Every structure is written in C-alpha cells, then in structure tokens.
Amino acid sequence: MTTFLQKTSNKDFFIFSFFLFFLSVIPTFSLSAQEEATDEDAFYIKKIHDAALTKGECHLWLRYLTKEIGARLSGSPQAAAAVEYTYQMLGNLSLDSVWLQPVMVPHWVRGETEVIRIATSAMGSVDLDALALGNSVGTGKQGISAEVVEVKNFEELKQLGSAIQGKIVFFNRAFDPTQLNTFAAYGGAVDQRGNGPSEAAKYGAIGVLVRSMASGLDDIPHTGGLRYKDGIEKIPAVAISTNNAELLSSLLKQGPVKVFMKTDCQTLEDKLSFNVIGEIKGSEKPEEIILIGGHLDSWDVGEGAHDDGTGCVQSMDVLQILKHLDYKPKRTIRCVLFMNEENGLRGGREYGEEAKRKGEFHLAAMESDRGGFTPRGFTVDGEKEVFAKKFPLMRPWLSLLEPYGLRIKKGGGGADISPLKKQNTLLIGFEPDSQRYFNYHHTHADVFEAVDKRELELGVAAMTSLVFLIDKYGLD
Amino acid sequence: MTTFLQKTSNKDFFIFSFFLFFLSVIPTFSLSAQEEATDEDAFYIKKIHDAALTKGECHLWLRYLTKEIGARLSGSPQAAAAVEYTYQMLGNLSLDSVWLQPVMVPHWVRGETEVIRIATSAMGSVDLDALALGNSVGTGKQGISAEVVEVKNFEELKQLGSAIQGKIVFFNRAFDPTQLNTFAAYGGAVDQRGNGPSEAAKYGAIGVLVRSMASGLDDIPHTGGLRYKDGIEKIPAVAISTNNAELLSSLLKQGPVKVFMKTDCQTLEDKLSFNVIGEIKGSEKPEEIILIGGHLDSWDVGEGAHDDGTGCVQSMDVLQILKHLDYKPKRTIRCVLFMNEENGLRGGREYGEEAKRKGEFHLAAMESDRGGFTPRGFTVDGEKEVFAKKFPLMRPWLSLLEPYGLRIKKGGGGADISPLKKQNTLLIGFEPDSQRYFNYHHTHADVFEAVDKRELELGVAAMTSLVFLIDKYGLD
Numbered sequence: 001m002t003t004f005l006q007k008t009s010n011k012d013f014f015i016f017s018f019f020l021f022f023l024s025v026i027p028t029f030s031l032s033a034q035e036e037a038t039d040e041d042a043f044y045i046k047k048i049h050d051a052a053l054t055k056g057e058c059h060l061w062l063r064y065l066t067k068e069i070g071a072r073l074s075g076s077p078q079a080a081a082a083v084e085y086t087y088q089m090l091g092n093l094s095l096d097s098v099w100l101q102p103v104m105v106p107h108w109v110r111g112e113t114e115v116i117r118i119a120t121s122a123m124g125s126v127d128l129d130a131l132a133l134g135n136s137v138g139t140g141k142q143g144i145s146a147e148v149v150e151v152k153n154f155e156e157l158k159q160l161g162s163a164i165q166g167k168i169v170f171f172n173r174a175f176d177p178t179q180l181n182t183f184a185a186y187g188g189a190v191d192q193r194g195n196g197p198s199e200a201a202k203y204g205a206i207g208v209l210v211r212s213m214a215s216g217l218d219d220i221p222h223t224g225g226l227r228y229k230d231g232i233e234k235i236p237a238v239a240i241s242t243n244n245a246e247l248l249s250s251l252l253k254q255g256p257v258k259v260f261m262k263t264d265c266q267t268l269e270d271k272l273s274f275n276v277i278g279e280i281k282g283s284e285k286p287e288e289i290i291l292i293g294g295h296l297d298s299w300d301v302g303e304g305a306h307d308d309g310t311g312c313v314q315s316m317d318v319l320q321i322l323k324h325l326d327y328k329p330k331r332t333i334r335c336v337l338f339m340n341e342e343n344g345l346r347g348g349r350e351y352g353e354e355a356k357r358k359g360e361f362h363l364a365a366m367e368s369d370r371g372g373f374t375p376r377g378f379t380v381d382g383e384k385e386v387f388a389k390k391f392p393l394m395r396p397w398l399s400l401l402e403p404y405g406l407r408i409k410k411g412g413g414g415a416d417i418s419p420l421k422k423q424n425t426l427l428i429g430f431e432p433d434s435q436r437y438f439n440y441h442h443t444h445a446d447v448f449e450a451v452d453k454r455e456l457e458l459g460v461a462a463m464t465s466l467v468f469l470i471d472k473y474g475l476d
Numbered sequence: 477m478t479t480f481l482q483k484t485s486n487k488d489f490f491i492f493s494f495f496l497f498f499l500s501v502i503p504t505f506s507l508s509a510q511e512e513a514t515d516e517d518a519f520y521i522k523k524i525h526d527a528a529l530t531k532g533e534c535h536l537w538l539r540y541l542t543k544e545i546g547a548r549l550s551g552s553p554q555a556a557a558a559v560e561y562t563y564q565m566l567g568n569l570s571l572d573s574v575w576l577q578p579v580m581v582p583h584w585v586r587g588e589t590e591v592i593r594i595a596t597s598a599m600g601s602v603d604l605d606a607l608a609l610g611n612s613v614g615t616g617k618q619g620i621s622a623e624v625v626e627v628k629n630f631e632e633l634k635q636l637g638s639a640i641q642g643k644i645v646f647f648n649r650a651f652d653p654t655q656l657n658t659f660a661a662y663g664g665a666v667d668q669r670g671n672g673p674s675e676a677a678k679y680g681a682i683g684v685l686v687r688s689m690a691s692g693l694d695d696i697p698h699t700g701g702l703r704y705k706d707g708i709e710k711i712p713a714v715a716i717s718t719n720n721a722e723l724l725s726s727l728l729k730q731g732p733v734k735v736f737m738k739t740d741c742q743t744l745e746d747k748l749s750f751n752v753i754g755e756i757k758g759s760e761k762p763e764e765i766i767l768i769g770g771h772l773d774s775w776d777v778g779e780g781a782h783d784d785g786t787g788c789v790q791s792m793d794v795l796q797i798l799k800h801l802d803y804k805p806k807r808t809i810r811c812v813l814f815m816n817e818e819n820g821l822r823g824g825r826e827y828g829e830e831a832k833r834k835g836e837f838h839l840a841a842m843e844s845d846r847g848g849f850t851p852r853g854f855t856v857d858g859e860k861e862v863f864a865k866k867f868p869l870m871r872p873w874l875s876l877l878e879p880y881g882l883r884i885k886k887g888g889g890g891a892d893i894s895p896l897k898k899q900n901t902l903l904i905g906f907e908p909d910s911q912r913y914f915n916y917h918h919t920h921a922d923v924f925e926a927v928d929k930r931e932l933e934l935g936v937a938a939m940t941s942l943v944f945l946i947d948k949y950g951l952d
Contacts, residue, residue, distance in 0.1 A: 050654045178526040180880065182930070216929055374850070374909050376881065404656065405852065433850050433909065435930045453692055454658070454911045 041400055041472070045465045049404065051321050052461035058313040059453045061089055062372075065313065066303035066448040073134075073300040074340040075107030075271040082296050083274045086312065086337050090278035093320055097281070100274040103350040105340040107271045108135055110300055111264025115143070116209070116238055118259050120251050128248070129241040131223040131443075132263045133193060133210065134299060134343045139236045143262030144168070144207050150252050154191070154199050165204035168259050170252075171196045172211045172245050175438070182215050182434040183370065186441075189213055190224075197237040198229035207261050208237035211245035215438040219243050222442045223299050225343050236263055275347045279334035280319060282471075288331040290470055291365035291425075292318050292463060295341035295348075295416055302446035306437060310372030310456055311430075312337045317460040318467055329471045331363060338416040341369070345415055352419025364470050366428040366463060367414025371440070373432035374455045375462035377401070379411025381427040390426045390475040397469045406462055426475060430463055517876055517948070521941045525880065527797050528937035534789040535929045537565055538848075541789065542779035542924040549776040550816040551583030551747040558772050559750045562788065562813050566754035569796055573757070576750040579826040581816040583747045584611055586776055587740025591619070592685070592714055594735050596727050604724070605717040607699040607919075608739045609669060609686065610775060610819045613710045619738030620644070620683050620712070626728050630667070630675050641680035644735050646728075647672045648687045648721050651914070658691050658910040659846065662917075665689055666700075673713040674705035683737050684713035687721035691914040695719050698918045699775050701819045712739055751823045754795060755810035758947075764807040766946055767841035767901075768794050768939060771817035771824075771892055778922035782913060786848030786932055787906075788813045793936040794943055805947045807839060814892040817845070821891055828895025840946050842904040842939060843890025847916070848927045849908035851938035853877070855887025857903040866902045866951040873945045882938055902951060906939055 065072075065082060072079040083100065090098045116130040132138075146166060151157045152173040157164065171192035175185035190213055197208045212222035221241045228234045238261060240248070251257050276296060282288065294311020298304025315335045322333060339347035355362065366378070380391050387410075394408055401408070413427025421427055432455070440446040541548075541558060548555040559576065566574045592606040608614075622642060627633050628649045633640065647668035651661035666689055673684045688698035695717045704710045714737060716724070727733050752772060758764065770787020774780020791811045798809060815823035831838065842854070856867050863886075870884055877884070889903025897903055908931070916922040 049656070053653045177529045177930075180525070180934075374911050435850050435934070436928050439928070452912050452915070454653075458656075458911070 041469070044468065045400055047325060048321060048464045048468060049461040051324055052317070052457050052464060053454070055321065055324050056317050056457045056460055057320050058317040058456055058460055061313040061316060062305065062309050062451060062456065063448055065309045066305045070303050071300045072296060072298045072304050073108070074105040074273060074297045074343060075268070076300065079273060079297050079339065083276055083339070086276045086296060086316065090276065090316060090335065093278065093323055095278045095280055095319060098278040101277055101351065101354065102272060102274055103339055103346050104270045105273045105346050106344045107268040108343055109266055109268060111138060111266065113262050113264050115262045116240060116259065118248065118251070118257055120257050122251065122254060128244040129219050129221045130238045131221040131301060132265045133197070133237045133239055134223055134225040135228070135267070136197070136226055136237045136263065136265050137234045138263045138265040139207065139261050143260055144236070145258060145260045146206055148209065148248065148252060148257045148259050150249055157199055157203060161203060164200065167205055168207040168209060168261065169196070169200035169205045170209040170248060172249055174211065174242070175213070175215055182438050185215065186213055186438060193224050193239065194227050197226050197235055198232045201233045201235045205235060207235050209248070209259065210237060210239045212239045212242050213438060213441065214242050217242045217246065220443045220445055223301060224442045236261060236265070238263065273339045275339050275351055276337040277334065278319060279332055280322065280329055282331040283328050284330040286332050287361060288363040288474070289334050289360060290331050290467055291334050291336055291362050291417065292467060293336035293338055293365070293416060294368045295339070296337040297340050297342050299342055299442045301442070302440070302444045303448055305446050305448050305451050306371035306440050307442065307446055308341065308369045310451055310459070311368035314368045314372065314456065314460045314463060318464045321460060321464050327468070331471050331474070333467060333471065341416050348416035349419055351416070352423070355420065356423060362420050362423060362425040363475055364426045364428055365413065365417040365420050366430060366466065367417045368430040368459065368463060369414050369416070370430065370434065371432055371437040372451045372456040372459055373434070373436060375404070375406060375430070375432050375459045377407035377409065377431050378466060379409055379413070379429040379431050381411065381413045381421065381429070383421060383424065386424050386426055393473070393475050397466070400469070401465065404462065404465070428466070430459065432459055517945065520944065521876055523801060524797060524940045524944060525937040527800055528793070528933045528940060529930070531797065531800050532793050532933045532936055533796055534793040534932055534936055537789040537792060538781065538785050538927060538932065539924055541785045542781045546779050547776045548772060548774045548780050549584070550581040550749060550773045550819060551744070552776065555749060555773050555815065559752055559815070562752045562772060562792065566752065566792060566795070566811065569754065569799055571754045571756055571795060574754040577753055577827065577830065578748060578750055579815055579822050580746045581749045581822050582820045583744040584819055585742055585744060587614060587742065589738050589740050591738045592716060592735065594724065594727070594733055596733050598727065598730060604720040605695050605697045606714045607697040607777060608741045609673070609713045609715055610699055610701040611704070611743070612673070612702055612713045612739065612741050614739045614741040615683070615712045615737050619736055621734060621736045622682055624685065624724065624728060624733045624735050626725055633675055633679060637679060640676065643681055644683040644685060644737065645672070645676035645681045646685040646724060648725055650687060650718070651689070651691055658914050661691065662689055662914060669700050669715065670703050673702050673711055674708045677709045677711045681711060683711050685724070685735065686713060686715045688715045688718050689914060689917065690718050693718045693722065696919045696921050699777060700918045712737060712741070714739065749815045751815050751827055752813040753810060755808055756795060756798065756805055758807040759804050760806040762808050763837060764839040764950070765810050765836060766807050766943055767810050767812055767838050767893065768943060769812035769814055769841070769892060770844045771815070772813040773816050773818055775818055775918045777918070778916070778920045779924055781922050781924050781927050782847035782916050783918065783922055784817070784845045786927055786935070787844035790844045790848065790932065790936045790939060794940045797936060797940050803944070807947050809943060809947065817892050824892035825895055827892070828899070831896065832899060838896050838899060838901040839951055840902045840904055841889065841893040841896050842906060842942065843893045844906040844935065844939060845890050845892070846906065846910065847908055847913040848932040848935055849910070849912060850931045851880070851882060851906070851908050851935045853883035853885065853907050854942060855885055855889070855905040855907050857887065857889045857897065857905070859897060859900065862900050862902060869949070869951050876945070877941065880938065880941070904942070906935065908935055
C-alpha cells in the first residue's frame with residue numbers, strides 16, 4: 001500500500017481524472033482540516049473486506065427473508081414475520097440494544113383477480129401480462145371496458161383534453177436507454193406511474209395502463225406505487241409488461257383497441273407494524289449516531305430480494321462484521337430496518353419524528369436501497385451548509401476506497417433516511433452497479449437467485465469501510 | 477464536459493487517488509508527446525455510447541450464437557456453424573474485407589458416459605455432479621475404481637509420494653474468496669486442473685478429481701482444459717461441483733472413500749476450421765492495424781455465452797457501430813474471431829504466424845474474453861519497451877473514459893492475441909466486472925439468459941471508445 005503515497009512528476013494531468021464530480025461542487029478544500037488517511041486505515045479496510053467475503057451472514061439471512069418469508073408488503077403477515085425474524089437475528093449479534101419502533105402502516109391488498117384483456121379484430125382476445133399498481137382502487141366486480149388512448153406524457157394528455165373522456169389512458173413512454181445510470185432512466189419515466197392515474201382522471205379517463213418501469217423488453221410487469229391527488233376521482237391503474245406495451249402500441253396504429261380491466265385491489269385499515277433497530281453504543285461520542293439501513297417491506301410479488309432484502313441484510317451485516325472484528329466504535333453505529341418504504345414511507349417518517357422528539361443527532365445516515373449488485377461507491381446529500389462543510393472531509397478517504405472501485409459523489413441518500421436531512425444529517429446512498437436493477441424491481445423476478453453472493457458481500461464491505469472511516473475521523 | 481478541465485487548488489491530494497497502478501509502473505511521462513483529449517472527443521464518445529445502447533446488434537447475434545447454435549467446441553458441427561454464421565453477419569456490415577483464415581484444430585469429444593460414483597458406508601452410492609476435463613483421456617469401457625486421496629496442492633502430493641500409487645487423487649483447493657478480482661482467485665487455483673493430472677500420474681495415480689474452478693458453492697461442475705506432460709502417463713481427469721467437493725472432503729474425514737469413474741472421452745483427428753475476420757481499411761495509415769477480437773469456440777456444455785460468445789459479438793459490434801456512425805478510420809480496424817482458444821490456441825497462433833509471414837503490423841490488439849458484464853476498463857500489456865513507450869500515451873484519454881467508470885491499468889491482454897506480443901503490438905484486455913464470471917465459466921449455466929443486454933452493450937461502447945481514441949491519436 002505504500003505506493004499510494006508516492007509522488008509523481010506530473011501533477012497537472014492527474015487532476016483530470018478522478019474528481020470530476022467534486023470539481024464543480026466544492027471550489028476549495030483544506031487538507032489540514034482532516035487527519036490524513038493512513039496505511040493503518042488501508043490495512044483495516046482490507047480486513048473489513050476479507051471478513052465480509054469470508055464471515056458474512058448476509059447471504060444466509062437473505063435466503064431466509066426471501067425463500068422462507070417472501071414478499072413483505074406493509075400490513076401483510078410476511079411483513080410481520082420479517083420484523084420478527086430480523087429482530088431475532090439482530091438479537092443474536094450481542095449488540096448493546098435491539099428494539100422495535102411501532103408505526104402504523106397502510107394496508108393495501110391486490111385481491112384475487114387481475115385481468116387485462118384486449119379485444120382486437122387482428123388478434124382476437126389477448127390477456128396482457130399485468131400487475132395492478134400499488135395503492136390503486138379496484139375496478140369493481142363488473143370490471144371496466146373502454147377504448148384505449150395512448151400518450152407519451154402529460155402534455156399529450158392535455159392536448160387531447162376532452163377526447164380522453166370515458167377512455168382508458170395508456171402511458172407508454174419508455175426508459176431512455178442512453179442514460180448510463182438506470183435510475184436516471186427510471187426518474188425520467190416514473191411520473192407516468194406515480195401521477196399518471198390522477199392526471200388522466202382530470203380529463204375523465206376511467207382507467208389507466210402504464211408501460212412497466214423496466215430497462216428492456218420482456219414479459220414481466222412491474223408494479224409500484226401510484227399517488228392519487230386529493231379532489232380527483234380515483235381510477236384503477238395497472239402496469240403492463242414492456243413487450244405488451246409494444247404490442248398494444250402497434251395494434252393501436254392499426255385501429256381502435258378496446259380493453260377490459262378487472263382488479264379487486266382495496267385499501268384496508270391501517271395496521272400496526274415496526275421498524276427494527278439494533279445498535280452498538282459509541283465509546284467516546286455515543287450521542288453521535290451513524291445510521292445504516294434499508295427497508296424491510298417490499299411489494300407483494302416476487303421475494304423482495306434486491307428491493308430491498310439486500311439493503312436490510314447488508315445493513316445488519318455491517319454490525320455483524322464490526323462485532324466479528326471486535327471493533328469498538330467511538331460513535332454509535334445503528335442499523336435501522338424501515339417499514340413501509342414502498343407505499344407510505346411511514347417507517348422513515350416516524351423514525352425521523354421520534355429522533356427529533358428525542359433530540360437525537362445523526363451524524364450520518366446511509367441507506368442501501370438500489371439493489372445488491374457490485375458496489376461502485378456512494379452518493380452524498382445534505383442541507384446546503386451541512387453538505388458544504390462535511391462532504392469535503394470525505395476526500396482523504398477516496399484513496400482508500402478507490403482500490404475497491406468505490407467513488408463518492410454528490411447524489412441522493414435514500415427515501416427512508418430523507419426525513420433526517422433537516423436534522424443536519426449527512427445523507428449517504430450506497431451505490432451499486434445499476435444496470436440490472438430494473439430487470440427485477442417490483443416484479444415476480446426479484447428473487448433470491450437474482451442476487452450474487454459476492455456482489456452482495458462486497459456491498460457490505462464497502463458500507464462497513466465508510467462507516468469505519470466516519471466513526472474514526474468524524475465529520476468535523 | 478468543460479468541468480473536466482478545471483483546475484483545483486489542492487493538487488497534492490489528488491495524486492493519491494486514481495493512478496495507483498500507474499505510479500509504480502512509469503516514473504516519468506510527458507504530456508506534450510500527445511495531443512490533449514478534447515471536448516470533441518468527449519462528444520464523440522457519448523455518441524458511441526448512445527449508438528451502442530440503441531443501435532447495437534450484439535444481443536441479437538448472441539441470441540443466435542447461443543440459442544440456435546449453442547456450445548461450439550473446436551471440431552464440432554456447431555463450431556463450423558458459428559464460423560458460417562459470423563462470416564455471414566460480418567458480410568452484412570459493408571466492410572472492406574471479410575475472410576476466413578484456415579486453421580487445423582484439435583478435435584476432442586466428451587463421449588456418452590460420464591459417471592463418477594462414490595461408495596461409502598455412511599451414504600451408500602452417490603453419483604457426483606461431474607464433467608470430464610477437456611483433453612482428458614477416457615477411463616476405458618470398464619471404468620476405473622480406487623480409493624481417493626485428497627490434496628490441496630502439489631507439495632502435499634509430493635510428500636505423499638508412493639502413497640499415491642494406484643489411487644485417485646482429489647485436488648481440493650478452493651478459490652481464495654478474499655481476492656477482489658475473481659480472475660486472481662482462478663489464477664491461484666487453476667494449476668490443479670491444468671497440471672494436476674500429470675503431477676498426480678508422476679506418483680502412480682490412476683485418475684484425478686478436481687474441485688471445480690468456481691467462486692462459490694453450488695452443484696455445477698466446471699470443465700476446462702488440462703495439459704498432459706510429455707513422457708508421463710495420461711490418466712483420466714474429471715471436475716466435480718464445489719458442493720460435491722465439500723461432501724467428498726467431509727466423507728474422507730470419516731474414513732476411506734472409493735470412487736468409480738467412467739468416461740468415454742477421446743481425441744479424434746485434427747479438423748479444418750477457421751478464424752473469421754472482417755476489417756475496415758484505414759484511410760491514412762492502413763498498414764497500422766487495430767485488432768479487436770474474441771474466440772468463437774467454447775467448451776461443449778452450456779451455450780458458450782459469456783465464454784466467449786459475448787467477446788465475439790462485442791467485437792463484431794464495434795465495427796457495426798463505427799459503420800453506423802459513418803466513422804472513417806485512419807488506421808485499419810480489424811475484427812478477429814479466433815478458433816480454438818479453449819483447447820489448443822491454434823487460431824491465435826496461426827493468426828500470429830501469418831501476420832509475421834505477411835509483415836503485418838498490429839499497433840494494438842484488444843481481446844474481450846472475460847465475460848459480458850458491466851465494463852470496468854482495460855488492462856494493458858506489451859514487450860517492455862513497447863509498453864514503456866505506448867502505455868503513457870493513453871493517459872490523456874482517462875479523463876474521457878472515467879465518466880463511464882472505465883480505468884486503464886497494467887495487466888494481461890488475452891490468450892488469442894498473446895502471440896502478437898513479440899511483434900511489438902500493445903495488447904489490451906477488455907475488463908468487465910469479474911464477480912459473476914466464475915459462476916458460469918465452462919458450465920451448463922453459461923447460457924444466453926446469463927447475459928444482461930445493457931451490460932453487454934456497454935462493453936461494446938467501452939471497446940469502441942478506446943478503438944476510436946487509438947485510431948485518432950495513434951500510439952507514437
């Protein structure tokens with residue numbers, strides 16, 4: 001590792017290469033504000049990696065969470081089982097405290113039937129690969145039937161105006177494949193799913209079909225949450241597979257298409273559930289909390305493996321690895337498995353509110369909720385002043401993380417930890433490779449087998465390494 | 477992209493971060509020797525990426541190569557079909573020349589039977605998940621039966637000495653999971669497969685079992701080539717799955733284990749086959765060839781998807797993308813699909829020899845033979861003087877490649893292009909993420925479905941970008 005410290009005769013060129021993201025963010029930066037990263041740190045980060053790759057328990061935990069428990073929608077018996085299981089597993093780690101934080105969660109259920117049938121002169125009757133969107137109302141027992149109108153965005157919808165009346169709107173804007181990061185492509189399309197139903201209802205639509213939020217073409221429908229706007233009629237909405245979206249679009253080019261929709265979704269009464277929390281108390285500054293977490297709930301299809309079983313078991317394994325290495329943190333390291341990220345964010349909100357009530361201070365909060373793929377680094381967020389002050393203090397660590405292919409750049413933290421932003425917390429999003437995430441996200445395909453053990457474990461190593469550095473050096 | 481060129485007030489720190497690998501390799505380096513990378517280049521590299529992600533044909537070609545043709549061992553009808561198919565596909569690209577280069581290849585066949593049966597008092601008779609190693613002799617019709625002796629390395633074998641006589645040796649050294657790059661773990665274990673049979677035969681062993689060259693524990697046996705040493709008896713050798721290796725090892729701790737082996741492998745007469753080649757002639761320096769390639773043959777199980785269907789279709793797609801962009805190269809860009817990498821390297825050798833006979837000069841040769849996963853960069857190799865002179869000239873390009881997560885470092889080029897090393901060629905190995913490669917390598921699991929379309933296409937984009945830079949700036 002001593003070669004890291006060698007100097008080179010040509011400094012100017014090196015500046016081009018690594019800190020592209022930082023350059024535009026922070027004009028100045030003082031090395032003296034921060035102890036320099038040491039060879040000792042490099043040695044310890046190697047130890048963390050070795051332990052994560054040989055003594056990790058995340059893969060076994062994930063197997064149970066996915067194969068034995070399965071999909072864990074808020075309010076479901078499986079969500080309750082996941083609370084119980086992870087509470088027990090954290091309890092086995094000899095932590096200083098493990099507890100459950102109560103939170104009332106929404107209880108949406110898909111129901112039995114999900115039929116989306118198109119009738120065309122060309123092909124006769126075809127059942128589409130479909131999943132009702134989360135939070136959607138059902139169609140009623142008789143179902144609904146109407147002509148389909150395809151649009152790519154809300155502007156087209158507006159221009160059609162009254163022509164939408166009594167129709168079923170089909171939102172069919174695909175991911176932009178030229179976005180390198182698939183989350184950027186998702187961000188460019190997901191308004192159709194989230195807001196499309198209320199936007200369509202404004203003009204008198206009676207139902208909505210949405211092209212699945214997916215990177216490619218296949219037969220897999222992707223569910224996910226919609227948000228009805230107050231004061232606008234709630235109409236049923238369903239995602240169809242990207243292949244079916246292409247089919248429907250091509251049929252619509254030939255002539256009118258009628259669709260029959262029948263779903264039984266309903267929203268039941270709120271249910272009591274829990275965030276699951278465990279921590280190692282800090283030895284010097286226990287009042288400074290470093291949070292790591294993921295969300296324990298998932299949608300009700302597949303097994304909630306990459307979303308977000310992996311984030312939960314990785315966060316648990318960070319504590320397990322620190323205990324295994326007999327690391328005594330200066331600060332409090334707390335693992336939080338949030339409930340209800342998918343359709344309400346109640347767990348994250350309740351956590352943030354209680355932290356405020358109790359006057360807790362979270363120095364940093366890191367969420368893993370982008371899948372269990374090979375780690376590429378971290379994205380960092382925070383209130384303007386917090387970010388400006390703390391982000392530069394992470395720079396000396398980059399030389400320690402770079403050999404593991406890890407970068408740190410500005411970007412989102414995570415939904416569950418977002419309420420902590422206003423409490424002067426530095427938010428950190430763990431960033432794995434994004435290419436395959438939207439093959440699985442919110443689908444029947446998001447199962448244990450889609451997760452690679454080494455990729456998962458390397459995520460634990462990356463997360464633990466950054467937690468170690470924050471704990472050791474602080475952010476002051 | 478202009479932010480790349482901004483200066484920063486603290487140069488010293490930046491030096492730590494990115495060029496760790498370079499620092500120890502090249503003590504000095506002169507920027508003036510090379511035109512600086514420009515914003516224009518950044519724009520063109522973005523164009524290349526957009527085209528690869530929207531106009532690529534690699535995924536369709538791979539589907540045919542894997543699903544319609546399948547495994548393509550040298551000398552097999554499938555290998556011949558792959559030659560024909562890729563020759564036709566290259567023929568469709570309006571290249572300046574497409575041709576076949578004849579080469580005689582070994583013709584090993586697995587045969588019908590493959591039984592590896594252990595008999596123990598504890599478990600009775602168990603058939604192991606096994607695949608004969610490539611190039612192995614068969615056991616004869618009666619099979620062989622003997623007690624198993626487990627060793628971890630050749631040193632242990634030597635110490636056992638005459639105790640090996642008449643036994644079946646079981647090489648059971650696992651991958652080192654703490655190696656970040658799985659190819660390093662492979663490199664640390666593969667002597668058992670390549671040289672183990674002859675090493676064991678030296679001491680009178682009659683057969684060999686080898687723990688599969690795999691990153692994790694599963695039921696999938698991995699075949700791969702062995703090399704018999706001249707003058708030592710050829711004994712049959714078989715790979716067993718890592719789960720079975722663990723089972724066998726635990727049984728051996730309880731007492732002696734006998735194994736029955738029966739395989740029908742044989743080596744038939746050499747067969748005529750071909751390297752498949754297509755090129756775009758350079759407009760200014762046609763005599764400087766930039767080669768891109770992969771190997772068309774595969775082992776005889778699975779579909780040869782990641783090894784190395786992906787490398788072939790990526791190399792073909794580099795030409796297709798350049799044609800699509802109407803790029804007129806200064807230098808000759810040549811795609812070579814090599815035959816017989818897996819069990820002979822005859823294609824690579826013949827290519828190198830003919831290049832020498834013809835006095836051709838390959839400025840650079842790039843091979844893609846590490847799977848079709850998310851690109852991480854390139855490894856570069858060459859004769860000492862060639863490397864010392866040319867490698868530094870790539871540095872100004874790093875700022876262009878870094879936004880795509882690509883690095884360039886010292887490392888191997890590729891088996892097929894290795895004969896060009898002595899011809900003053902700079903060898904370049906395309907380097908994708910390595911974590912999942914040894915889940916599939918040489919197995920029934922190496923199928924089309926194991927390849928992600930975007931990951932594959934991003935590889936094409938990375939390869940094309942570097943080819944573009946070499947073509948534009950040369951390496952002088």
